[in-house]
Amino acid sequence: MTDALIVIDIQNDFCPGGALAVPDGDQVIGRVNAMMSESGSVILTQDWHPEEHLSFASNHPGAAAYDMTEMPYGPQVLWPDHCIIGTPGAEFHPDLRTDRADLIIRKGFQAQIDSYSAFLENDHKTPTGLHGYLQTRGLKKLTIVGLAFDFCVLYSALDAVTLGYEVTVIEGACRSIDLDGSREAALTGLRKSGVTLA
Ligand code: VGL
Numbered sequence: 707m708t709d710a711l712i713v714i715d716i717q718n719d720f721c722p723g724g725a726l727a728v729p730d731g732d733q734v735i736g737r738v739n740a741m742m743s744e745s746g747s748v749i750l751t752q753d754w755h756p757e758e759h760l761s762f763a764s765n766h767p768g769a770a771a772y773d774m775t776e777m778p779y780g781p782q783v784l785w786p787d788h789c790i791i792g793t794p795g796a797e798f799h800p801d802l803r804t805d806r807a808d809l810i811i812r813k814g815f816q817a818q819i820d821s822y823s824a825f826l827e828n829d830h831k832t833p834t835g836l837h838g839y840l841q842t843r844g845l846k847k848l849t850i851v852g853l854a855f856d857f858c859v860l861y862s863a864l865d866a867v868t869l870g871y872e873v874t875v876i877e878g879a880c881r882s883i884d885l886d887g888s889r890e891a892a893l894t895g896l897r898k899s900g901v902t903l904a
Pocket residue numbers: 714715720753785822853854855856857858859
């Protein structure tokens with residue numbers, strides 16, 4: 707078994723009623739739970755931010771949610787406060803099967819740097835440790851699903867192909883935030899990258 711299912715950020719804050727709700731985000735859960743039964747290994751990611759995280763508009767005086775800012779590592783969207791460590795919004799959606807997970811990887815816990823990708827933080831250099839884990843377990847074929855398609859799923863998939871994995875994104879088991887055409891841009895980017903879209 708060299709395959710792993712990577713389930714991105716199916717947390718309360720990304721589901722309807724949450725602080726950064728992805729439209730119909732909860733609609734993928736049934737399908738994702740079913741996929742877990744067919745996968746050799748299951749890995750969940752959890753967006754996990756301290757209150758003072760610099761991706762939050764609230765930590766930039768005068769800024770509004772969804773404004774852009776410049777970070778030392780490049781442009782960054784300013785988000786509403788979400789997935790704050792220890793809050794209900796940061797917990798997995800109660801319908802998500804978490805018992806099948808071999809590993810839960812948390813990301814975005816350093817206040818100065820955001821982390822969309824499950825592999826590398828937004829400076830595209832700082833590792834989360836997931837690559838080392840997959841390598842030492844010999845897991846090479848990755849299926850990526852979850853929230854949001856056009857941010858954390860996208861960057862996870864792009865980093866995964868760059869790192870040499872065979873990567874499939876199941877679009878039907880993902881939902882998008884769709885900020886200024888980000889869903890279309892994500893589709894275009896994935897098609898060019900060598901990721902299989904299914
Ligand atoms: C995400 C924006 C901010 C995601 C996380 O999971 O796609 N998007 N933090």
